[in-house]
Amino acid sequence: MCGRFSLDHFPESVVTALIDAEIEFAPREEVFPGDRVDVVFCRDEGNEVAPMQWGWKRSFTSKPLINARSAGAWDKKTWAQALRNHRCIVPASGFFEWDENQPKGRRDKYRIEPAEDDGFAFAGLYEITVDGEMFMSILTTRPSPKLSEIHHRMPVILDRADYADWLGAGNRESLESMMQPLHDSKLRLIQESRSPDLFSV
DNA sequence: CCAGACGTTGTT
DNA sequence: GTCTGG
């Protein structure tokens, strides 16, 4: 991760735990960097939903910053302020990883879904430009043991009990405790496709 | 993130 | 190699 995730169904339990409102929702099988998705954030004591573009733009690189390493983000000028004041939650139905043990271009694709839920809540950071456009980046952490067999990073996924604290005025210590790998028991790995040459053997 | 294009004049 | 589209 985290270069692609899914929203093939509305992650209702995640969103209703965050906000009590009718949500505009455009399901799509896959969400790509640069796409706009609905993101939840807190402003003036109340949670809100707004479409945000995935990836922060920076002049020093042509690639949008779609991920932020949670370890160290406190000390990086790009993320520090947002980590303190502009945290958000990105609802998703799942995400994708490619098996990095295999050569690039021939990697099996895996879909990761919640084991017993209808969605994930990615921890993210957002910024608003002068013209009011909003951009978000998804925090990453170490992989859970199961995921570590195919990939060395994973998105930060929040527990339901932490949603409010994440969006509220959390202190550094409590925020750090939320940015841990999701427990293996809360995810399912599904092989989505495999390399063509594995079939031809 | 990955996959696929990336180029033109001119020909079919 | 690098950019674009999905």
Next chain:
DNA sequence: CCAGACGTTGTT
């Protein structure tokens, strides 16, 4: 003031 970093995943 100038020089150099700035971001990630993945690669070397």
Next chain:
DNA sequence: GTCTGG
């Protein structure tokens, strides 16, 4: 482009 370090 903007911030930091020297």
